Amino acid sequence: MAFNSSSGYCTGILQSFVSNLTSSYADQRNEASMVATSVVMFALATLFFNLNLFSGLSDMSAILNPSVRFFLSTSLSLFLPVMSYLFSEAKNEESGNNAGWTTTETELSFRARTILLWMLLVELLRKKVEAILVSVPGGYSGSIERAARIAWLGYLVFHNIRSAGKRALYGALWVLAAAKLVQRFVTLELGKRSFAYGKNPQLCAAYMDQILHEEQEQLLVDNNNNNNSNNGQQQLRGSELLKSCNYVVMGEEDLEKKAGPRGYRLILIEPITIRGQMVAKADSTVVTVGKIWNTEKMTLLFQKKQDPPGLKRLCLSLALCKLLRRMLEGFPITPLESQHCHRVIFDGLCHCQDDDDAAVALFQVLNDEVQFLSEYYHSVHPVVFSSPFFFLANYVLFPVVVSALCVLTAILSGYGDVLYAVHSFKNDNYVVANSVLKMTGCLLSRIAASPVNLFSAIDVFITMLLFLAFVYEEVWELIVFLLSNWFLVSLLCSHVTATSSTPAAGSGRILVGWAVRAILRVRRSTLMSRPSVSFKHFSLLWFCRLSWAPNTRAVPTEAKKAIMERMATNKPLSNGSASTLLQSSHHAELSWACESDSIADVILTWHIATVVLEAKQQQQNTEMPAAGASSAGGDRKVATALSGYCAYLVAFQPELLPDDKDGTERVYNDTMAEMKKKMGCWAYYCSTQEARVGKLMEIAAEAHDDTASTALRKGARLGKALVEKDRAHVWKLLAELWTEVLTYAAPAAGELHVKAHREALAHGGEFITLLWALATHTGIARPVATAGSVV
Incomplete structure (x- = not known):
């Protein structure tokens, strides 16, 4: 359809929409503030859109540049107060214009509704600049601040919007923002209280102290019983040494433990031996480095050829990450642990390949470890919680619950009348009743007629950019989650600990194997591959x-x-x-x-x-x-x-x-x-x-x-x-x-x-x-x- 100034479509169906959209700019009393608002919002929307687009295309990291995050956080801290003032100004202006015509409360002006829509969309995008900090001790100031913003936006939506259809649309956006707030709060609180995340340093400290001392005691006993022994474990090298390594990868939260005056005391399922006997039984959910290196299921995961050794090393990286994070949070590494780790790395990992390959493997393990640590402390996506269960809860069940709440909000906005709610939702919202592209075309066709039409088109473009940035952010978060190292290790551990022989369990193992192979294929592509170990180079002279x-x-x-x-x-x-x-x-x-x-x-x-x-x-x-x-x-x-x-x-x-x-x-x-x-x-x-x-x-x-x-x-x-x-x-x-x-x-x-x-x-x-x-x-x-x- 051609859009021009004489188009019957534009002059007919969209006449009221365009006139409402441009009426606020036609009133020159607040022209400066309205133009400034549009310009600032255009810059902010463009920044969010480009940030999501180019950060996604550049790498798969869940970390946002701290400088960019600080700039956006500072800017957004002033966003809600300023926009609330502009919303009030637009609302009062419309009320003043209609004061002599009616004594009843009128619907918000299009300008006021546009500002309110921007506030809701920016609130949904705000999580892009907020790191998911699982290990922050106490303090709920951030959660209270976010809850206050959501409550204020809910008041603006349900107190000011009269039309049932418009209230359903804006109410659905508010429900989505509120649901994401609750989701984030619950996730972080459960993470802080979990021994897999927030309390993991205490558990790892007790775990390492206990198993290493028991291993030393067992070694002394064996040496005393056999004086001619050559210390079998001391002779282990390469993969054999890694098969005896009991550094925990995942599942340590399932260990039986008891709090004591000097920290936690673990009740081990079976004793440690110098031959690398596992901390947990074969049917336990606790996964160690030794279990990863010992299991034949890793080979069965790849049907045509042996499993890539990089997957085993990735599990070792996560185990080392947990040990290093424990040190950063006040639990020092003991000399006994340092000696043991020296052997695991230099006598175990570095003897699995030739010298050159061993060096490459070592630094890839260290690079993955630091990447794990970086994402734990500074991730803006919930990759730390990656697991099949979290995927189902966060990306399958949560959208279903939110959709149901949005439908309920629409029905309540229609006073319980479902048919009335449906018709109101369609007739009261121009975007639903007519294509947003058609409305944009009408505005673009009238840009040359007046600067008012230009700024009106910019307002529509801003709304589209914010909405597209939000959709892109949600999709990209899911992609980063699925392709993250955390999720890959979680799938590998799930595959290793699967012991049931039922048909359902067999189907589950097949599904996990397919998912791991699919992730590896995607990550090998150009855009999704992770960077190699690199550093900066500088010369003082040139x-x-x-x-x-x-x-x-x-x-x-x-x-x-x-x-x-x-x-x-x-x-x-x-x-x-x-x-x-x-x-x-x-x-x-x-x-x-x-x-x-x-x-x-x-x-x-x-x-x-x-x-x-x-x-x-x-x-x-x-x-x-x-x-x-x-x-x-x-x-x-x-x-x-x-x-x-x-x-x-x-x-x-x-x-x-x-x-x-x-x-x-x-x-x-x-x-x-x-x-x-x-x-x-x-x-x-x-x-x-x-x-x-x-x-x-x-x-x-x-x-x-x-x-x-x-x-x-x-x-x-x-x-x-x-x-x-x-x-x-x-x-x-x-x-x-x-x-x-x-x-x-x-x-x-x-x-x-x-x-x-x-x-x-x-x-x-x-x-x-x-x-x-x-x-x-x-x-x-x-x-x-x-x-x-x-x-």
Whole structure:
């Protein structure tokens, strides 16, 4: 149908609708406020729509950027009061216009109803910026605030709207908002009181303490009974060790427990043995890492080939996540647990594959663990509660109940007359009686006639955007839920614990197997695949470009392998001096670059030297020697990647380094200020690579032993020394040094350092957060520094 100013459809059926819509703009007394309201609402609706659309297409994370969430929360905190004032203004304006014509209460103006509709839709979208915090202790201020908003909106709807059909429509939206409030409150309260979620740290602390001590006692008994024993469990490696691992994955809330003066005491179903006998019986709902690795059902889940090992490692990630979360909430990891976890990770997980594959597997486990932890503390979707039961309750039964309540609201709005309610709902609402696209077409056809028609069309477009954003958000929440790691692990555990041989149970296992395979197929697609382990890369010297933001690179496999091998050893950590000591021929002339009590100073010194060496070799454009070429290439890749990441930490994430944040920032700012002074203002912001390297070589020539006190001077002097050395040997030295420096910076340096890593989880965590988690699990720590010592 063609829509134009002379269309009989527009001038006939929609004449009253369009005239009502544009009448508020025709009255110029409040023109400024109405136009401003439309503009602000258009911006807000566009932001919500784009946020839902592009955040969904970019990744599958349930985490919203904290900066965006803070901005939206601040904006929405003023939304309801401001819009309530504008609603009252629109309502009073209509009442004033009709004061001389009638003494009865009239229906709300179209402008007032539009504002009320916006308020309801924004309230439904507000959950996008509210994290689902299961572990927040006590406090109901947030719930009370949300309940007050819902109650106020209910008053506005049922006190001001007279028409039965309109009251049914607006009442249904209010019922949906109120039902979601109740749903959220009940979910969070049950989660806080559940040993699977809110009380899980206390339970895990008791669980780990008890099973490890009983395991140690059993080991001592067996050794005493058989002096010739070679400690069978100590000889276990790879998958055999993981089959004996009793770290709980799911179902621990079903364990029998008793509260005591020092926490909970578990009543285990059967004793632990050194051969990895399960905590629970085979028909129990408790799932451990050992049960996942032992079961043949994982293989039966994939009919044509063996199950992907990534699924077993995903379960291990969740088990480690529960242990790390317990530490973050005040239950420290014991030395006995650290020793045990060190063996599980480095003797078990890392011995299941070849060296390169083992490093990739290890960091994927750590990455998934940090992702679990990030979603637990900062998710805006209920992925933490993922399970088949929650899916049925939240996404099947809940919509049915809400639909019934909406129908009941419509019937009550029609005073109990069902036929009258149906006819009123259709006749009183233009959107139901006529297509919203047809109404929009009529408005668009009249835009050129008057600016009033333009703003009226914008109001309709705002409403459509808000409604589409809400629908998209609901659909995307379901998709994120179904494709989340939490739901996948829940399905795997359900499959593993299914023991019944009834036909119904067999059908259930088939359905679970089909669901797991479907999820894996979808997640392997381009849009739904999760990102690999990556980190940011930054250079202090080559920052003249359009964007100051550091780029993101995948962590090289060689770097993962080097870090894994270094952290698997029991050698004391150092700030790089240990790597120079290994190269005895270079120790005397290079160890001075590590003689600093500031890790930031050491990082900047060696970073500048590494970048100078890399640039000089690129300028020379010579071929790598044939002997050891592959090894030197791998060492160079490790050194340059870790150097750039450490520089990024100094420049952008100083709180994640063990030094004091202010001290790290001072070292960085002093270095950049000196660089600007030496190079000049123009060259500092824009100069070629050759010019910068040349200037650094001049600085190196001036920097004698007594003057090379700053990071820039020491870095230039060190870079000049490295350029003169054998290429293959120097890259091997740098690869070892940067591996040492990064592992030295990983362990926690106190409560503030732990807090910084926890806050980094809001962004999904940094690469060094993975290393911090690994160091925390395995008990790796820096040597205690004495006054005036350099480690």
